[in-house]
Amino acid sequence: MSSLYLDESLDLAAVGRGDAVTLLGDEARHAVTVARVRAGERVSVGDGRGRVVTGVVATAEGRRLELAVDEVCDEAEPSPRLTLVQALAKGDRDELSVQAATELGVDRIVPWSAGRSVSRWDGPKAEKGRARWSSIVREAVKQSIRAWIPPVEPVASTRELPARLAGERMLLLVPGAATPLSAIRPDGRDLALVVGPEGGMDPAEIERLREAGGEPVRLGAGVLRTSTAGPAAIAVLSVALGRW
Known part of the structure; x- marks a missing residue:
């Protein structure tokens, strides 16, 4: 199972398969320097608002993580809550x-x-x-x-x-x-x-x-x-x- 990273500032609404998503800042730093995510691994990125995209890491350096999206998952807000x-x-x-x-x-x-x-x-x-x-x-x-x-x-x-x-x-x-x-x-x-x-x-x-x-x-x-x-x-x- 891939790891999930969150960036509530990302606009994932228009992201689809084949697109690139770039994770920056503390989440990217944690992925690269703490979790030691490397190019070729699969990770997921979510916006905390129901959409999670998954793909293969293309770039992992410093405070930057870029992945090529090959899977998009949309989850409706639970009801009843x-x-x-x-x-x-x-x-x-x-x-x-x-x-x-x-x-x-x-x-x-x-x-x-x-x-x-x-x-x-x-x-x-x-x-x-x-x-x-x-x-x-x-x-x-x-x-x-x-x-x-x-x-x-x-x-x-x-x-x-x-x-x-x-x-x-x-x-x-x-x-x-x-x-x-x-x-x-x-x-x-x-x-x-x-x-x-x-x-x-x-x-x-x-x-x-x-x-x-x-x-x-x-x-x-x-x-x-x-x-x-x-x-x-x-x-x-x-x-x-x-x-x-």
């Missing part, structure tokens, strides 16, 4: 969730400053944290060779979540909930999985989100860490949506 609302968590547990969720096919990520979140994105930390998650998402997209880059939205408070998720079916991952996630059947709406921090969601938060249309669901009899609950739920829903 899967959104992960991931509560901020201590250490790297929230980052682990974001990475795995991206590899498993999540379509959008909303950082959530939950009541029990130990980590806080206040002031300048908010944009720094978002940039960090966006970088993790980008690398996970390359790892899993995905055509679309899931956006990472600004951090949301509990009060802001219902508006952020307007029109989506909000599924609250709550251990002990009466309804198993495996019983959920798609109804045409986009799906949003809400994952709490260490210690779970505050009961008042659960009630507030329920009043806004949220549906408490459980993954199983046990209790998963915040780093694994979201990815596990995405796997379950991917089967229900026919993605897997």
Whole structure:
């Protein structure tokens, strides 16, 4: 399988078989100096917006990688979409969730400053944290060779979540909930999985989100860490949506 490199600034819309695509800057430098891609190897280049072109490398030097395209793949934006609302968590547990969720096919990520979140994105930390998650998402997209880059939205408070998720079916991952996630059947709406921090969601938060249309669901009899609950739920829903 060829390696995927991303350049969101490239206009791949008019690129077809037989055309040449040139990758410049940091992505090209990484390919040439870190991954040691050489002329004659096959690589893929994506724009993060659904198009991936693949071909044989003609030039690999410094911060320049040029390939002759022999394959073009267009992937429609997934519908219904899967959104992960991931509560901020201590250490790297929230980052682990974001990475795995991206590899498993999540379509959008909303950082959530939950009541029990130990980590806080206040002031300048908010944009720094978002940039960090966006970088993790980008690398996970390359790892899993995905055509679309899931956006990472600004951090949301509990009060802001219902508006952020307007029109989506909000599924609250709550251990002990009466309804198993495996019983959920798609109804045409986009799906949003809400994952709490260490210690779970505050009961008042659960009630507030329920009043806004949220549906408490459980993954199983046990209790998963915040780093694994979201990815596990995405796997379950991917089967229900026919993605897997």
